[in-house]
Amino acid sequence: MAVNLKVSESATRENRLGSITGYNGTLFELAKSGCAGCLQNKKRTFQTTSNCAHTHCINQLAGLAGTLVVDHAPGGCSASQICFSAVKSRIPAPPGTLQHARVISTDLNETDTIFGALDKLRDRVRAAYDRHHPREIYIATSCVSAIIGEDVNSVADELTQELGIPVVMASAEGLRSKIWASGFDAYCHAASRARLKPKNERNNTINYIGFTNLGQDKVNPLFERLGLELIALTATASIEDFDRACSSVASFGQCGAQSSYLCGALEDVCDVRYFQHHLPYGGIGFERFFRDIAKHIGREEDAEAVIAEEKAKYMPIIEENKRRLKGKRVFIALGASFAYEYTRLLKELDIETVHAVAYHYDPKLDNANQEEKVAAATDVIELKLDVETSVNDGQAVETLQLIRKYQPDAVLTRGHDAGSWGVVEGIPALGCEIGLILMGYRGLAMFSTALADLVTNNNMLKNLAKHYKAPFSANYDNLAPHSFYRKVV
Amino acid sequence: MSECKLYEQNRTCCALGGIFTALAIEKVLPVLHAGPGCHSQSGGFLGMANGFTAPVTYPDSAVPSTNFCEEDVVFGGADRLRKLTEEALKYYNADLAIIASGCTSEIVGDNIGEVAGNFEDSDVPVLHVSLPGFKGNNVWGHSQVLNAIIDQYLTPREVKANKGQVNIFGIVPYFDPYWFSTLEKLERLLLDLGLKPNIIYGPGKGIAALNRVPDAEFNLILAPWTDLDIAEKLKEKFGTPYLHYPCVPVGISETTDFIHELVKYADLDINNAEEIIKKSESRIYYYLQQQAKAWYGGSMMPKRLFVNASAAAALSFVRFAIRDMNFIPYKVFITEDVPEERQTYIIEKLKEPKYDGWQDFDVVFTTDGGACDIEIKKVKDWSLSRATLFGTTWDELTAKNNAFPFLAISAPSGNDVIIDKSYFGYDGELVFMRDLYNDSIRKFLGSGAVAKLDVAKTPSVERKVQAAHVC
Numbered sequence: 039m040a041v042n043l044k045v046s047e048s049a050t051r052e053n054r055l056g057s058i059t060g061y062n063g064t065l066f067e068l069a070k071s072g073c074a075g076c077l078q079n080k081k082r083t084f085q086t087t088s089n090c091a092h093t094h095c096i097n098q099l100a101g102l103a104g105t106l107v108v109d110h111a112p113g114g115c116s117a118s119q120i121c122f123s124a125v126k127s128r129i130p131a132p133p134g135t136l137q138h139a140r141v142i143s144t145d146l147n148e149t150d151t152i153f154g155a156l157d158k159l160r161d162r163v164r165a166a167y168d169r170h171h172p173r174e175i176y177i178a179t180s181c182v183s184a185i186i187g188e189d190v191n192s193v194a195d196e197l198t199q200e201l202g203i204p205v206v207m208a209s210a211e212g213l214r215s216k217i218w219a220s221g222f223d224a225y226c227h228a229a230s231r232a233r234l235k236p237k238n239e240r241n242n243t244i245n246y247i248g249f250t251n252l253g254q255d256k257v258n259p260l261f262e263r264l265g266l267e268l269i270a271l272t273a274t275a276s277i278e279d280f281d282r283a284c285s286s287v288a289s290f291g292q293c294g295a296q297s298s299y300l301c302g303a304l305e306d307v308c309d310v311r312y313f314q315h316h317l318p319y320g321g322i323g324f325e326r327f328f329r330d331i332a333k334h335i336g337r338e339e340d341a342e343a344v345i346a347e348e349k350a351k352y353m354p355i356i357e358e359n360k361r362r363l364k365g366k367r368v369f370i371a372l373g374a375s376f377a378y379e380y381t382r383l384l385k386e387l388d389i390e391t392v393h394a395v396a397y398h399y400d401p402k403l404d405n406a407n408q409e410e411k412v413a414a415a416t417d418v419i420e421l422k423l424d425v426e427t428s429v430n431d432g433q434a435v436e437t438l439q440l441i442r443k444y445q446p447d448a449v450l451t452r453g454h455d456a457g458s459w460g461v462v463e464g465i466p467a468l469g470c471e472i473g474l475i476l477m478g479y480r481g482l483a484m485f486s487t488a489l490a491d492l493v494t495n496n497n498m499l500k501n502l503a504k505h506y507k508a509p510f511s512a513n514y515d516n517l518a519p520h521s522f523y524r525k526v527v
Numbered sequence: 528m529s530e531c532k533l534y535e536q537n538r539t540c541c542a543l544g545g546i547f548t549a550l551a552i553e554k555v556l557p558v559l560h561a562g563p564g565c566h567s568q569s570g571g572f573l574g575m576a577n578g579f580t581a582p583v584t585y586p587d588s589a590v591p592s593t594n595f596c597e598e599d600v601v602f603g604g605a606d607r608l609r610k611l612t613e614e615a616l617k618y619y620n621a622d623l624a625i626i627a628s629g630c631t632s633e634i635v636g637d638n639i640g641e642v643a644g645n646f647e648d649s650d651v652p653v654l655h656v657s658l659p660g661f662k663g664n665n666v667w668g669h670s671q672v673l674n675a676i677i678d679q680y681l682t683p684r685e686v687k688a689n690k691g692q693v694n695i696f697g698i699v700p701y702f703d704p705y706w707f708s709t710l711e712k713l714e715r716l717l718l719d720l721g722l723k724p725n726i727i728y729g730p731g732k733g734i735a736a737l738n739r740v741p742d743a744e745f746n747l748i749l750a751p752w753t754d755l756d757i758a759e760k761l762k763e764k765f766g767t768p769y770l771h772y773p774c775v776p777v778g779i780s781e782t783t784d785f786i787h788e789l790v791k792y793a794d795l796d797i798n799n800a801e802e803i804i805k806k807s808e809s810r811i812y813y814y815l816q817q818q819a820k821a822w823y824g825g826s827m828m829p830k831r832l833f834v835n836a837s838a839a840a841a842l843s844f845v846r847f848a849i850r851d852m853n854f855i856p857y858k859v860f861i862t863e864d865v866p867e868e869r870q871t872y873i874i875e876k877l878k879e880p881k882y883d884g885w886q887d888f889d890v891v892f893t894t895d896g897g898a899c900d901i902e903i904k905k906v907k908d909w910s911l912s913r914a915t916l917f918g919t920t921w922d923e924l925t926a927k928n929n930a931f932p933f934l935a936i937s938a939p940s941g942n943d944v945i946i947d948k949s950y951f952g953y954d955g956e957l958v959f960m961r962d963l964y965n966d967s968i969r970k971f972l973g974s975g976a977v978a979k980l981d982v983a984k985t986p987s988v989e990r991k992v993q994a995a996h997v998c
């Protein structure tokens with residue numbers, strides 16, 4: 039069990055799970071060495087900008103209802119939070135019902151780096167409390183607060199007493215980990231310390247941990263057939279949602295990156311079983327996942343009926359899309375879980391995945407039963423799933439070389455810019471859906487329709503590619519893929 | 528209520544965001560000595576949440592970075608930076624490279640000047656700039672980058688000044704959401720007036736435009752305070768005088784004044800200028816007549832104006848809103864940490880345009896982007912005295928919650944793509960009218976609406992939110 043809520047800091051993915059950001063080979067080899075505990079990370083001599091654990095810790099914490107985050111950092115370390123809060127003014131909701139993420143920076147300056155800024159932190163937390171009266175406050179640490187050695191945890195304990203609400207530290211230093219998902223862990227660690235309580239009773243509820251509950255309306259009826267109500271521990275989840283989640287019969291997550299730590303903590307603290315080795319995406323994924331859950335609560339027959347109905351309902355659309363997509367070759371650049379989930383989805387559609395880039399790889403997750411492998415390794419074992427793959431932390435210059443090498447018909451991606459590198463080369467990119475909306479045969483029907491439409495009519499991109507001038511020299515153009523790894527001496 | 532200063536809802540980003548000024552100059556390649564996510568913070572604020580743009584030539588994801596981590600704190604990262612720079616120069620087509628350090632590498636004391644010095648013999652000049660976020664925001668970073676280029680790259684001209692050449696400074700690229708289109712339109716106007724505008728940002732400019740900077744007859748600073756240090760430095764180093772104009776002119780009155788001032792300062796052909804003014808104004812008045820029905824022709828466009836924006840945007844829009852659009856400023860928040868010595872000038876320029884029944888209004892200098900929302904929340908029912916809000920994407924929700932017509936005028940401006948939109952000049956008046964009116968009619972039904980509202984629905988429960996997110 040890797041989750042330890044007794045300590046104030048979450049361990050990074052590198053240290054806790056042996057996760058990596060540098061690899062090239064096959065999924066089969068990756069999964070095999072991951073399972074054997076002998077996975078080696080490859081480091082780079084040349085790299086480009088990546089992403090930040092700090093950002094992802096804060097955007098998740100600030101997304102929770104009733105919460106406020108004090109960022110103990112220079113002002114710029116919370117600048118990108120608008121990217122996660124801008125959506126608030128676009129959501130169809132009655133005026134006055136939504137509020138922005140509440141993130142208040144201590145705006146550390148040069149003097150603070152010399153003399154420390156714990157008094158400033160105390161003042162800002164108090165003032166933030168006065169302004170918004172939240173039900174809990176999280177204090178996020180940063181590269182700067184860590185390097186100057188600020189004892190933030192003591193201040194958090196002190197202010198918990200003073201303000202009478204939980205004030206909890208989240209260890210969100212960007213320099214601690216190359217894996218931005220370590221920031222999700224820091225969020226889950228802090229939120230678990232504030233919100234999880236051991237419970238004896240079990241309710242007919244199942245927890246879903248993810249960014250958003252988009253698609254919940256589509257999957258609720260499926261869980262209801264098993265007599266289960268879904269609790270979404272996503273953005274805007276309240277203290278009460280977390281409280282109810284402590285008595286659920288099971289948890290599952292959107293992916294290993296965002297959800298593993300909180301699911302693991304729920305299992306550890308509240309004995310809520312964490313299902314992670316079969317993710318519920320596409321038809322195959324759904325069947326295995328739904329049978330696992332049904333077996334856990336003794337509702338196997340109901341599950342079989344639901345599976346049969348869902349299959350009958352959506353297979354005609356899926357079959358039609360398979361016909362439209364026959365012979366297409368697809369390139370993937372996605373997170374640690376979804377890179378291989380989509381590899382399986384494509385296989386289900388009889389489409390070749392020419393290469394899958396994962397932004398990192400977790401050889402294991404935070405589930406108690408370590409006999410159960412991570413979803414990608416499970417697919418290698420159960421389905422003989424294999425694909426040429428590499429791992430890079432959003433290294434677009436590496437991904438571009440691979441896109442150029444394979445000249446796929448489409449790039450599947452989301453965020454981190456791999457899509458735009460395909461697009462300028464004339465290859466369409468799909469911003470993939472993840473989470474509940476992708477679940478089951480319905481998810482596969484939706485995805486395959488989007489993909490079939492994506493590869494139809496690319497006049498705009500063909501024209502763009504003709505006029506595009508890449509910023510690279512012939513030296514780069516002539517490099518073989520994977521040339522940026524540091525030579526191991 | 529605590530008296531402590533708060534810093535909420537960032538209206539600026541990290542000093543490292545200053546690197547976007549380098550990225551705005553064609554083929555100037557930044558090499559970052561900063562944490563793995565430092566650039567994404569600025570890129571999120573200045574790109575994704577500010578018109579969904581990415582820099583050309585080098586998009587964010589192509590920017591080399593050492594991705595400074597824990598082991599570098601212990602062992603130092605200068606060697607890795609040297610190697611990274613070496614490889615970057617090999618793999619990228621660049622005319623100029625600029626090494627930039629962030630907080631972590633600054634605190635541990637890596638000497639980026641020394642690393643840059645290793646590339647003295649390189650075909651591509653390698654400059655260096657220190658951009659730790661604990662020293663300032665992106666506006667400060669912008670100044671550091673321009674100062675580095677002038678100090679370390681530009682050399683004094685050998686010939687006399689090029690008659691009519693004017694360098695344009697003041698607009699902070701990417702931070703001003705409309706920077707590029709404004710510069711494009713400004714360039715066209717200056718050419719029409721008989722000047723030779725020299726702009727360093729954007730396509731087809733690059734190193735050649737940079738090299739021309741010392742040759743200018745004068746520099747034009749089109750901003751209340753940014754780049755005044757640059758103007759002074761250029762004056763000192765190259766003897767170039769400068770014209771300081773307080774803001775980007777928006778609308779008829781401001782643009783005509785701007786032209787007159789330019790004509791006077793640079794001794795331009797007045798007849799040509801008057802011809803341009805006449806033609807442009809009559810075009811705008813044609814549209815104004817067309818739109819008379821929509822604008823104050825029986826509508827209830829709220830005239831009380833809140834502004835929560837950078838000094839540059841606040842000045843442009845407040846002056847225009849008073850002079851040409853009938854607005855009454857109520858309170859103006861200026862949020863980019865303006866140096867104290869520049870604040871009086873900004874207040875003077877904000878309050879310069881008068882109107883009948885003129886009332887004084889408050890101007891607040893702050894780094895607390897959330898202060899405006901708190902101020903607006905003090906009034907419970909804004910339907911009694913409706914107002915309009917010009918601000919950022921953060922403010923869009925405040926506007927929605929209070930049914931204020933809203934215009935994004937300042938960074939981060941993230942719910943719409945901007946592409947070539949600009950409020951500059953005569954045409955800016957039309958863009959403004961179109962945007963604001965279209966927003967306002969989505970917020971008011973008016974008493975003549977044949978529609979029934981569900982009055983039972985009171986806003987009480989916060990709904991599940993679909994977070995825009997990437998994994």
